[in-house]
Amino acid sequence: MDADANRRFLANHDHLQDLGIALDHQEEGRVVLSLPHDDSLANPGSNTMQGGVVATLIDHGGGAAIRTVLDDPFGTPHATTDLNVTYLRPATGDLTAEAEVVRAGTSMGVVEVDVTGDTPVGRKDVATGRVSLHIKREGD
Numbered sequence: 001m002d003a004d005a006n007r008r009f010l011a012n013h014d015h016l017q018d019l020g021i022a023l024d025h026q027e028e029g030r031v032v033l034s035l036p037h038d039d040s041l042a043n044p045g046s047n048t049m050q051g052g053v054v055a056t057l058i059d060h061g062g063g064a065a066i067r068t069v070l071d072d073p074f075g076t077p078h079a080t081t082d083l084n085v086t087y088l089r090p091a092t093g094d095l096t097a098e099a100e101v102v103r104a105g106t107s108m109g110v111v112e113v114d115v116t117g118d119t120p121v122g123r124k125d126v127a128t129g130r131v132s133l134h135i136k137r138e139g140d
Helices: 005-011 014-019 051-067
Strands: 022-027 030-035 078-087 095-104 108-119 122-135
Touching (some): 005 014, 014 051, 030 051, 051 095, 051 122
Antiparallel strands (some): 022 030, 078 122, 095 108
């Protein structure tokens, strides 16, 4: 596993930096990301993070987790082909996404991502998602 691949990816991705997404932990097949709550990311007149922001966190979690299982994470193109998000409750606090690779095959990868958030009664599930990615391995 190239331990610096995800850190370099984030360092060179202005949009993810602007959102405030950070890589907290990674190991082969698994990453943990965080996203602090910011009023600029909330729906107008609400303390709830906009759904697209949560979906972006899930999408990035999928890509970051897949990169941990690729022999050459920068030399192996990969892209989301399907993104499924189920919102479970309003995201009104800081978020944590835990992404785990379910399968990384020759040309397709699948990652499950669970997002939790701070609430007045503790950490709760906010959203869950599944990211399918096309992996273009050498010879494809």
